Amino acid sequence: MKRREFLTAAGAVAATAPIAMPAIAQSAPAIKWRCTSSFPKSLDALYGSNEYFAKCVSEATDGKFVIETFSAGEIVPALQALDAVQSGTVEMCQTACYYYVGKDPTFALLTTSPFALNTRMMSAWMRFGGGQELATEFLKKFGVIPITAGNTTAQMGGWFRKEIKEVSDLNGLKFRIAGLAGRVMQKLGVVPQQIGGGDIYAALEKGTIDAAEWVGPYDDEKLGFQKVAPFYYYPGWWEGGAMLHNLINIQKFNELPKQYQAVLRDASAEANDWMIAKYDSLNPGALRRLIANGAQLRPFSQPIMEACYKASNEVYAETSAANPDFKKVWDSITAFRGDQYLWWQVAEYGFDTFMIRQRARGN
């Protein structure tokens, strides 16, 4: 029975008795959640989208569903966000699944991985290519359900102290890079380094490492890498479009009224668009300033890109052979990817190509 019917029908009959609150569940109860993020407040596009998401949820529920947001380290460290949700310490987190490759390499594929999908393709795969179903099935093992909540867009290849011209220049290179991309680069002689964001600058300055990747112009600019490692390479072939997620404790999610579940979905979509638009609007100016301040843009050479592509496929094959979950998800991505670029190269790429040329010619 709907609450309104209760009031007009049963309510009048019971009028002589004291009116207690209806025993039925309220359709829009007051609920307070905590969301821990894997990102610091300084990454204001990443973390800012989480604050915006929480604001949207509150607004769409007339302030009844309140999600308090915490940056990395306030409740748990950045990379323990998933654990905190699984254990119920917090109801949800904002994170990148690929931070948990140590638990299972399949996590990487839910964010982005070497030579996988660009930003829009990742979204299309999630919604209509089977991605959401595969992600939901896989993450069930970790007690969480995923909702897409942002994308960094295509990232840069990072900052290098010296130019990297030949494949052999990668040999022995101490590169701050993690996850699957680190494993790929190991095949080419790179020595992957794990260093927290705050320590990268000093390590580059001292020469403890030779190179480091971070995000893209807007986030990179804040750390000032161009002063100590001026060669700024592109593209970040290991992050063609890194998808962020809201991961929610399954039990907590199931306890929500259906209405609030829908609000989480829609507010996540609003935050997703917000983050992508924010990066798209802020990266150009940051790139311009970086170049003015000494950054030297360099594309990875075709031989280097091809060697990395080959090494990536080896890592994919090895990991697929050892891990059925990984194989299932990666097979889905590659099947989707093939046709995607068949189409992408036509209208989208044709339009962008012409616009880029016109710009270069000053038109």
Add this chain to the structure above:
Amino acid sequence: MKRREFLTAAGAVAATAPIAMPAIAQSAPAIKWRCTSSFPKSLDALYGSNEYFAKCVSEATDGKFVIETFSAGEIVPALQALDAVQSGTVEMCQTACYYYVGKDPTFALLTTSPFALNTRMMSAWMRFGGGQELATEFLKKFGVIPITAGNTTAQMGGWFRKEIKEVSDLNGLKFRIAGLAGRVMQKLGVVPQQIGGGDIYAALEKGTIDAAEWVGPYDDEKLGFQKVAPFYYYPGWWEGGAMLHNLINIQKFNELPKQYQAVLRDASAEANDWMIAKYDSLNPGALRRLIANGAQLRPFSQPIMEACYKASNEVYAETSAANPDFKKVWDSITAFRGDQYLWWQVAEYGFDTFMIRQRARGN
């Protein structure tokens, strides 16, 4: 006073009187709206997103805010959607602003226009480049407020009975194309034709027209153009990413509880992503089938693209000189566009370029 407080405090006191519905405004009242679309049901990505949007709104309000959707012609014809909202016949519509260039050419810029922005850039301009503010200010004159609600992504250049190799081949061409792009093409001798979607095939078959543009592979395939005009040109330089809008009667919007206003915003974002992902997932297979069924893909030649670019800039200059609203919006778009492609050509384009090449080489 909140409804809950009313029940527990005043409710008990008034218990001997018949219990009427509270006279205070309910925070989550039952509301029913009608939304007329400019699209027929057969365009199931475009119209389907509107149905999905309405479903999201209902789910996020526990069925209290119901938006009934109507396809083009059910209440008013496709191109009278804006008028129907302005006059209050319906509370809102799903439409493309560029359908109303007859009222004011500024409308075109709110959807897409020749050599303007791609899909993501349009979203970034709307959110962080001043677009939403300009659109809101302009559309106030027509009694509506805009919420972004989808994008067709980059469109194709259309179907041609004969190959178009030289700029001079455009001279005298009867081309089904509307709006600003039609005016641009007129400068190159094209005779723009206005023909409803259902009549294009017959006109192409009889030779009443020489060419027609529609949307992209997924929507075009349904109309079977490849049988009568096999040359399928790209890119649709006049639609680098056509943004759809929910246009809402300002008074009706202002009467909504803030909560429902937020729900409209978030559900529109969810529908926006849904539509883009749907096109991205369905266009590749459709393109493959079109080619298998006789479509012959052709890029517009560089001289043709450049002539069209030049003619577009003439139309922009002429229209800007005559219309201050148009000038204001177009100046904002071009300022935003310049830096966008500075960045886009680096990581995004670099990633896509490599992936397209690898695919072409069968890797």
